[in-house]
Amino acid sequence: MHYRRGKGIETMHQAAYKYALSKGKRRDTRDAYLMLLPFLLLFSFFIVLPILSSIFLGFTYFDMIQMPQFLGVKNYVRMFLDDDVFLKALSNTVVFAVITGPIGYMSCFIFAWLINELPPRVRSVLTFIFYVPTISGSIYIMWTYIFSGDSYGLINGVLRNLGLINKPIQFLTDPKYVLSVIMLVQIWMSLGTAFLSFIAGLQNVDKQLYEAGAIDGIRNRWQELFYITLPSMGPQLQFGAVMQIGASFSVSQIAIALAGFPSTDNAATTIVTHIMDVGNLRYEMGYASAISVFLFAIMLFTNFLLRNILRAVTKDD
Amino acid sequence: MRRIRKISAWLMVFSICFVLLAQARASGEGMESFAAAEKSGSAFSRYTYEMYISDNGDVPKGAGEISIAPDSYVEATGPVETDEEKGITWAEEFTDIVYEVTVDRDSKYAIYLEYNATAENTMFAEMAVLINDELPFDGADKFMLRVPWVMDLEFRSDSRGNHLMPAQRADTAPVSAPLADSEGLYNKPYEFVFRAGTNRLTIRAYSKGIRISKITLKSPAESIWYAEYENAHKGKQDKAADKEIYIDAEKPLRKSDSSITPLYERGSAATEPNDPVKMLLNTIGGDKWQLPGQWIEYSFDVPETGYYRLNLRCKQNLKNGLPTIRRMYIDGEVPFEEAESLAVPFSIRWQMLTAGGKDQPYWFYLEKGTHTLRLEVATGKYGEIARNVLEAVYDLNALYREIIMITGTSPDIYRDYDLVKSVPGLMDVLESSRKRLQAELDTMVAAGEKGSETAVIEDLLVQIRDFQKKPDTIPKALEFFRSNISAVSSWVLNLNRQPLEIDYIVFQGRDVPDRKAGGSFFSSLWYQIASILGSFVHDYNVIGDVYDKNDSLNVWVFSGRDQAQTIKQLIDEQFTSQYRINVNVSLVQTGLIEATLAKNGPDIALFAGSGDPVNLASRGALVELSQFDSFEEVSKRFYPSAMEPYKYNGGVYALPLTQHFPMLFYRSDIFAELGIEPPRTWDDLYKLINIIQGRNMNIGMPDIFATLLYQNGGRYYNDDLSATEFDTPAASNAFTQWTEFYSMYGLPLTYDLYNRFRTGEMPLAIADYTFYTQLYVAAPEIRNLWEMTLVPGTVLEDGTINNTVVGGGGQAAIIMHTCKNKEAAWTFLDWFTSDKAQADYGNLIEARLGVIGRYPTANKEAFKLLPTSVKLKNIIIEQWERVEELPQIPASYYVSRNLTNAFRRVQYYYENPRHTLHIYNRYINEEIKRKREEMGRYALSQRKGD
Incomplete structure (x- = not known):
């Protein structure tokens, strides 16, 4: 956590606030997202996407050979x-x-x-x-x-x-x-x-x-x-x-x-x-x-x- | 509190250790089979070769050789033909051919036969020998003459660099072999006693397909020890010091069995030849080369006369705890006694075996020129150990049977049976068995083998000692006694299996350094990396050459690699050359529907399960087949019942490839002993139940409901398949009859048929007809003691017996609707289900896999061309003609599921069968109705031939 020694001793809160707005923080944030990216991709693709498609298919009749047909809440x-x-x-x-x-x-x-x-x-x-x-x-x-x-x-x-x-x-x-x-x-x-x-x-x-x-x-x-x-x-x-x-x-x-x-x-x-x-x-x-x-x-x-x-x-x- | 917690924690530790140790002490093989080996023929008369030899110990070895001309027989029970070279062949199975042998005085001779195959697909012939019209000893009826096979030595590759399995055929050149034990218990050829004067020698041929060209009686040569051999060749000229003879093990001159094929080995960087990515045939053997008597022979050239030592790069990772033994012959002779049993210890890695050991290898003196080397599976000293242990097992088994005649198999633990008095010889048998087992155990321990392999015997010994000290505990421990005996006899039977995989053989001169078995660390590392990377690029599921997907047929095979390769081989040899259609063959396990949905699916699927075609067809996924011109002809190849499961809505959607159906199996020796006949009707069967159960044996009855239903004149579904017909009297009767087998007559619900049939505990059972191949391969000791016949039938009003059985499903070939060239696909199915293609496929797959791979083809003519014995073929066809198959509907799975539930409800809750069937029938019909609505409303209409 960096805080500048500037005009007097700042409180931790003020220092934190300044840090949150600073370039350093934004850079750290960006790096963090980059490191998360592989996992996020896999997660969305293999977990989120199937869940969403399941929710969608839950409203259809689908026998895996022909296209799904909409059924509403019948299921x-x-x-x-x-x-x-x-x-x-x-x-x-x-x-x-x-x-x-x-x-x-x-x-x-x-x-x-x-x-x-x-x-x-x-x-x-x-x-x-x-x-x-x-x-x-x-x-x-x-x-x-x-x-x-x-x-x-x-x-x-x-x-x-x-x-x-x-x-x-x-x-x-x-x-x-x-x-x-x-x-x-x-x-x-x-x-x-x-x-x-x-x-x-x-x-x-x-x-x-x-x-x-x-x-x-x-x-x-x-x-x-x-x-x-x-x-x-x-x-x-x-x-x-x-x-x-x-x-x-x-x-x-x-x-x-x-x-x-x-x-x-x-x-x-x-x-x-x-x-x-x-x-x-x-x-x-x-x-x-x-x-x-x-x-x-x-x-x-x-x-x-x-x-x-x-x-x-x-x-x- | 802390102390209590500590104490309880340590208690936990100790109890775990205790449990683990107890596990280790418990019978090592206890989890497996319960097979007791009845070494000999009938359960109650045994005369082993060992007894024969000791009874005839004073008979001297015969002098010289006696040659018998094969055409000089005095009697034959069937037609025998002689050809110009004086060899004989016979036309029928079970032919006895009798010769007369005259000797001056009592002598012992071994019998050597020179024979050859008469057809290209003969694999072996089974024989028995009788002296003076009697079997001289048990085992004289189980000779196996193996016909050597040869294969192409140039391995062809497909377009991606993988080796294709070479073609092979029976070697028609004659081979000479003595009559010897085929189970590995005796290492030398059998010697038969001929009395002074004229003796009758009968050769009983169980199978046909070979020709005998010479019969010779002579005494086996006396063998010498290596010390003598060394002396005999001392100081001779040695020009071979720097020479090395390299023999590629996967290219033999010939081998004793068709099923010993080269293998693809891709695990080691030092295998020769090797490639981390491509599949190369570079080793041979493995678990296909493990039965005593199987051999592989090589031809090699010796560049210079001299002393050579023998090194073998091999892998023995299948037999834990004991070494694998091989016998070696050079130019047809075993050079010295030690070469009878070269031992390869267990190791998970490849090893370099030196004959004689690395420190003091055996030096073979080889003259310049061409020689042959043969490696044969043998059992070495384990043969004798196995024999002695089997003797003890036999005695203990007989003892067990006597005990249970008094106590039954679940003895009353509160009763004092006083077995010492009621079972004569109890203590004597226990003592003699204990001594024998202890002696063998000591032999093995002295040789340095302990651990899991000897644990089974130790357990039995512990138990015997307990019995000797406290005979009144025997009834309580009967169960464990039995499973211990079984474990030991299983152990013995497995003892003679000796798998070994070899890569190459080298003969090396004195100055040539030993080769290393494994590659260097870095080469192995690189190899593994290349292998992994290669697996991303190289498709191992596609077999053989790959053609452009769009302009060839894509066939998926739902089976094993052997099957897929054989199909590809047939396609290359017969289909593509004739019809000019390219075919891609892929090996798959599942995923047909998913792939078809993703438009990545095949054109044709082979070996789909019998329930799938209707399910797929009703949803529009398959091409209807009766629209094709040659359909009528093609369907005549099968019994009409075979097509039944593949019909839907008036169309036919699949062609049958295999067909299964039940038959009745029984132990003829036990039936003879009990004086009973196999049942022809269900009434006969009921009468037998009492007799069989009275002797503490039982009967195996699988799910026989459909058969009973059809025999009673009922059926599963009504005419338009819209509901079941289970509310009829026929169905109620059949269901009640079925459930009563278990609830009233006490037939077992769950049973291990293979083991119980073998031990004789279940001398009668109904099972799928292919069960006979399992018996054939894995129960050699009862080979001639069982029979197959028709399933019991129901007597009709007019007195005839209805022997209908309902088949047990099979596998089929289908064409997917995504196929672009439907005519070509039909041509393929027409070809693959033809008589010749099915027979060729069956023969090839059996040659690769052995008898256990026998193909239950649905093609009537092709079945006749398979190597099944004539006797079995006839009875199987007799039952096959009476097979019906159940129609399949989209709700079929629900029918079988509910029948099972209804059945179990009756068994576990003792409910009324009729009533229960009625209730579950309602559930079934509700589901059928739902499915029909679903199919009608949502499924698209059938596309006929677009």
């Missing part, structure tokens, strides 16, 4: 009034998000908090171990073996050995079980980027605050957690919330890999798998776009809600 009407599968998908997705989102989020935090106590080497190893399911991409497929409906599948085999069941349980095709199985696997996979950011955030809390707190009368760990740790981790908590809970609305890969596509009786259909089904299998890309716009709206809304809650918790201005 949205159909979505809410005429599509049982969509409503089931919506309920499944909400159940998913409500259960795996916060649980995943909290477990990220708890694990990060526990690991924080350990010496750095051990901490790195453990971080790696917990993060591995997310990096490895498709390792959750092993759960298909564990939950296999073959009488020699892992869980079925063990239960039969113990004499608890006679016929193997079809975990992945029986509507009674499949949603719970997928939620379990999702939670298992939930130690993702939020986890990493929490670990970083915990490390960066200023140690002096703990000392000050100890002096000021903080009696136990819980108080420390609520009065010092959490408020200092505002940005990480928000980031984690967006990543974790936002992502839980778009569960689809795991559902497809485990329960099949489509799942029995749509027991494990989520909004995203429904979109994929409608768009790719049924050639109704217009309707699929309408659903995806709706999903987008839900996620925006949730994001907004979460930030406000977190603002309150962390008292972040």
